[in-house]
Amino acid sequence: DQQVKQNSPSLSVQEGRISILNCDYTNSMFDYFLWYKKYPAEGPTFLISISSIKDKNEDGRFTVFLNKSAKHLSLHIVPSQPGDSAVYFCAASVETSGSRLTFGEGTQLTVNP
Amino acid sequence: DSGVTQTPKHLITATGQRVTLRCSPRSGDLSVYWYQQSLDQGLQFLIQYYNGEERAKGNILERFSAQQFPDLHSELNLSSLELGDSALYFCASSVEVAGGDTQYFGPGTRLTVL
Numbered sequence: 346d347q348q349v350k351q352n353s354p355s356l357s358v359q360e361g362r363i364s365i366l367n368c369d370y371t372n373s374m375f376d377y378f379l380w381y382k383k384y385p386a387e388g389p390t391f392l393i394s395i396s397s398i399k400d401k402n403e404d405g406r407f408t409v410f411l412n413k414s415a416k417h418l419s420l421h422i423v424p425s426q427p428g429d430s431a432v433y434f435c436a437a438s439v440e441t442s443g444s445r446l447t448f449g450e451g452t453q454l455t456v457n458p
Numbered sequence: 459d460s461g462v463t464q465t466p467k468h469l470i471t472a473t474g475q476r477v478t479l480r481c482s483p484r485s486g487d488l489s490v491y492w493y494q495q496s497l498d499q500g501l502q503f504l505i506q507y508y509n510g511e512e513r514a515k516g517n518i519l520e521r522f523s524a525q526q527f528p529d530l531h532s533e534l535n536l537s538s539l540e541l542g543d544s545a546l547y548f549c550a551s552s553v554e555v556a557g558g559d560t561q562y563f564g565p566g567t568r569l570t571v572l
Contacts, residue, residue, distance in 0.1 A: 388563035444559040448501040
């Protein structure tokens with residue numbers, strides 16, 4: 346049972362344009378959501394997070410939107426840069442259950458110069 | 459650099475053997491998590507320790523065990539290794555604060571079982 350799903354395995358955008366990565370979840374107990382970026386041969390790098398009490402969180406070029414009723418979150422990267430090319434993972438946790446993360450399958454983002 | 463260190467970076471061994479993976483958390487972090495990333499499974503939570511005590515368990519096989527020592531470093535022990543245990547093993551650490559806890563990942567150990 347895949348509780349966190351990233352339905353797009355890959356996304357290609359032009360440099361300077363917006364990248365939108367999507368994530369859906371099924372477990373309504375999830376109350377904390379994170380996005381990680383991963384380069385080959387490295388560990389996941391934390392990007393941005395959002396608590397279920399918010400619907401938006403912004404950090405520089407990265408914004409995460411949370412739609413609890415739709416059980417959907419998205420990561421917006423504006424403007425996209427070639428260095429953003431990586432695999433992006435969405436993750437979720439239930440804070441009262443020890444913070445274990447449930448990950449999506451990942452989306453490969455390619456930003457073309 | 460996340461501040462989480464893992465050794466070794468690569469490990470090649472044979473079926474039936476036993477290996478130990480080591481993780482040092484970020485300074486000040488009390489929680490350590492272990493995850494497995496295999497080709498067809500994505501990142502899967504194995505186990506969490508908090509200040510030396512087991513806090514949560516995921517789909518960790520009985521052949522696998524972990525511990526966290528008084529200096530907060532952690533070891534993941536994998537025994538009776540099978541071909542299917544070949545994967546990337548990541549350690550993560552966090553402070554564990556209320557209202558949202560961010561985990562920071564180490565670079566991983568790539569285990570190859572031949």
